[in-house]
Amino acid sequence: MKITVAGNKKEYEEGITLTQLIEKEEIENAEYVTVTINEEFIDRDNFPTTVIKEGDTVEFLYFMGGGAR
DSSP: OEEEETTEEEEOOTTOBHHHHHHHTTOTTGGGOEEEETTEEEOGGGGGGOBOOTTOEEEEEOOOOOOOO
8 A cells, every 4th residue: 555654655565553654764763752653643652453444644744942042
């Protein structure tokens, strides 16, 4: 199936879960990543049961703090 991951079109097997996709994409600091699928935030507890579907758009977001003194 074809999906868009971080702005890039990619091919993955049917039935891949969000947890599996994170592993295959070798996402650094996966414990800190926030994920959207089709612009909807996915709860971390649902990563193992969220199945990616044909045409989905997946984005990995990291929230950074700091900057003020």
